[in-house]
Amino acid sequence: MxxxxxxxxxxxTPVDPRVAEKITHCLTMDGNFGNPASTTHIYGAMALEAVEQARLEVADLINAQSEEIIWTSGATEANNLAIQGAAHFYQHKKNHIITVKTEHKAVLDVCYALAEQGFKVDYLSVQKNGLIDFDELKSLINNNTLLVSIMHVNNEIGIIQDIEKIGQLTKQHQALFHVDAAQSAGRVAIDVEKMQIDLLSLSAHKMYGPKGIGALYVRKKPRVRLQPLMYGGAHQQGLRPGTLATHQIVGMGIAARLAKTExxxxxxxxxxxxxxxxxxxxxxxxxxxxxxxxxxxxxxxxxxxxxxxxxxxxxxxxxxxxxxxxxxxxxxxxxxxxxxxxxxxxxxxxxxxxxxxxxxxxxxxxxxxxxxxxxxxxxxxxx
Ligand SMILES: Cc1ncc(COP(=O)(O)O)c(C=O)c1O
The missing domain is CATH 3.90.1150.10 (Aspartate Aminotransferase, domain 1)
Incomplete structure (x- = not known):
């Protein structure tokens, strides 16, 4: 049929065959199957090297440093870690969050949950074409604004928000800026420095990599602090514990490299x-x-x-x-x-x-x- x-x-997206080939090399006895945290032997050291190479490649796609990349299970987890993590870490200083009515549920549902916990959340409306009304954002943002979370490319209509302009405004109010870039990575240029982004969510399976792996960019300078969602070890600066999935991470790294060049x-x-x-x-x-x-x-x-x-x-x-x-x-x-x-x-x-x-x-x-x-x-x- x-x-x-x-x-x-x-x-x-289907996994690019060039990505699939590299993933396969990280699974079996004759390949790079080790635990990247077990660096007392060559198996672990080789796996760690592959994970760090992938981190570099993902960082390179968005103009970040490799130590600013935290592996997650996908963009849903990255969004949760960014929004809940920032809200809970800074809640004693500020409690206002701004997002948009047209965000993905992996942002909106987190914001609804935080509103239940007492955070004040504003949901921006959009114009007929899906772009936010910048003046509305300007009128709502204030010095109590902890976080602004706005997606780059919308997953239903494809509209691209003016992230650089929003980034500038967030900095004038010392608000953190989170961007869900699940749909833009590999399609639209991303530069976390130029766009003044503090937190950015990525998903491998939207850019010809495997499902079940993503990343959160967390700015180091000035340092953004997050409360972890899970506890269980010192992996990834204590932000996201758990044994790293070498095969998926390597897949995401190659996918990011191909995205950048192609x-x-x-x-x-x-x-x-x-x-x-x-x-x-x-x-x-x-x-x-x-x-x-x-x-x-x-x-x-x-x-x-x-x-x-x-x-x-x-x-x-x-x-x-x-x-x-x-x-x-x-x-x-x-x-x-x-x-x-x-x-x-x-x-x-x-x-x-x-x-x-x-x-x-x-x-x-x-x-x-x-x-x-x-x-x-x-x-x-x-x-
Ligand atoms: C904009 C956006 N954010 C987040 C997600 C969730 O990504 P993941 O499947 O990696 O959890 C998606 C996937 O549909 C998406 O399109």
């Missing part, structure tokens, strides 16, 4: 393909586009259909693998909180497709996907 064309790269070329090609797909379908009746091409990452195409039921549409599109919203919310029947925050009606939000392209998307995939979407929509409208 032929598998559908994969156009859901924002949910996850990002520009990759994104140029992918953006052209996304634009071609748009040209193929843009004249369909009742079609709305939710991705603002001038301010969004070039791999995104989020579209809604008037008077077409989303489930019916998805069934008719069995030849392509796309999602109705984000992977984390698509199991729910409620309309996307991101589209709602942008002012999109429930009906439109419920008949939305998030199409995301990636490194392995081909011209033939896009030609076929365009034809499939056109035929499916015309058939549904006619019936």
């Amino acid at each position: 032929q598998r559908p064309i994969y156009l859901d790269y924002a949910a996850t 990002m520009l070329q990759d994104m140029l090609r992918i953006t052209q393909l996304r634009n071609q797909l748009w040209v193929l379908i843009k004249n369909l009746p009742g079609l709305h586009v939710n991705t603002d091409f001038t301010h969004a990452a070039g791999n995104y195409l989020n579209i809604s259909f008037e008077n077409i039921d989303g489930e019916v549409l998805l069934q008719a599109l069995s030849e392509i693998a796309v999602s109705m919203g984000s992977a984390c919310t698509s199991a729910q029947q409620t309309p996307s909180h991101v589209l709602k925050a942008m002012g999109i009606s429930d009906q439109l939000a419920q008949s939305t497709l998030r199409i995301t392209l990636g490194r392995f998307t081909s011209q033939a995939d896009i030609d076929r996907a365009g034809a499939v979407i056109r035929t499916a929509c015309c058939d549904i409208i006619r019936s």
Whole structure:
């Protein structure tokens, strides 16, 4: 059976074969399988060397120092460590947090929990295209603001927030700045120095690395302190204990290196393909586009259909693998909180497709996907 064309790269990416090969070398007796904390022998020392090399590569992708990278299980854990960790460490000095209504649940749910504990949390609204209103942020930030947490690229519509401008403002108020970069790493340039970021979350499986591994960048100068989520050893400066998963870390390191060297070329090609797909379908009746091409990452195409039921549409599109919203919310029947925050009606939000392209998307995939979407929509409208 032929598998559908994969156009859901924002949910996850396949592991790049070059990454998979390096991972395999860290598993078996004849490979680099040691415990990186057991450095009394060559097995552990070799594993530690591989982990430190990967740390350098991840740091290099975002212009950080390697000692500023803390391995986590993914961006969800990185977001939790950043937000809960900062809030709990500094709670006796400040207790105000600012985030955005369109953040990923791995940020919003943490903020809801902190609000329950007594922190004051403000949720910024967004404009029609998903960009925050900078003046609203300016009016809310004050000297009691402990943390501002704003994502770089939105995981549903691809909008890119102006992180550098926000970074400057946070520094004027001595507030910490956390950025969820799960969707931007490897697609949009990140420079934690230029952008004045204090904490930044990354996920390997969004950039052709394995699932179950991510990282949190924690600024050293000036030093950002965090209360750990877990206790259990001195690994990783006591911030995140547990035996390091050499194979996954090595995978993330190679993925970061490839992202750095191939990002520009990759994104140029992918953006052209996304634009071609748009040209193929843009004249369909009742079609709305939710991705603002001038301010969004070039791999995104989020579209809604008037008077077409989303489930019916998805069934008719069995030849392509796309999602109705984000992977984390698509199991729910409620309309996307991101589209709602942008002012999109429930009906439109419920008949939305998030199409995301990636490194392995081909011209033939896009030609076929365009034809499939056109035929499916015309058939549904006619019936
Ligand atoms: C913006 C964003 N943040 C966080 C996450 C969670 O990442 P992970 O799967 O690595 O926990 C995702 C994944 O969907 C995401 O898109």
